[in-house]
Amino acid sequence: MAQTIYKQTPSSILDKVDNYYMCQGEQYILKNDYNVGEDVDLILYSLVSKLDDIISSGVCLNTPTERIIEKLNLILTR
């Protein structure tokens, strides 16, 4: 995957996704190394990750990208 190619717009949803990945990474380390906090919700991660892939690819059959971004935004701001 072209990991730097689509990750360059500072205010984009993709930066929010990056922040989510980073926060969850920290949560994973805290739980696994220090038994602090909660486990990472890997089901939610799967959903975010797949939406991230769809937005990054720029190709979606029936739903406009803006709608997917809106949905992803809702998940990330919960």
Add this chain to the structure above:
Amino acid sequence: MDIRLNFQVYDSRDPKEFIIIDTSRWEHLSEKTSIIEITLPGESKPVIRYYTKGVNVFNSEMLYLSCDDCGDAFEDLPDGIYKITVKGSPDKFNKTRQYLRTTKTRLKLDQLYINAAGCFNSNEDSRKTVIKINEIDFLLKSAEANTRAGNNEIAQELFFKAQKILDKNSKCKTCK
């Protein structure tokens, strides 16, 4: 217009190639020589090569990783954090990026997916394997995000954890 150096790393998923695409606005520097410095994972000194203002493809030979008795075959390039700097002439025009290469690790993860598909039978073990695959994928994505943000230490830690879980789960116990 101002000169603006920039490039993107493109992962073709080929472990033998490392591709960098130039996206700079070179203006009057376009005819001048430019170089690229690539510091490989675990190394302190960069490999220095001439830089093409287009697509740059590097392999083990160009990165001085080939061994003497390897023949013409290229080696797989190592995964880990690469530091890449492109310099124009004069070198006050430059751009640096850190890039976590996960190509080989992701190929191993692909194999784990394939093994899981071959072994999958809805029992507890199969489900555990799929959960582990998801966990590895999550760790890699988090490591990549941390590298982009410059948090190399956390990125390394997450990447090593992913590799450890991957190695532990790479042996399919019941089928091939």
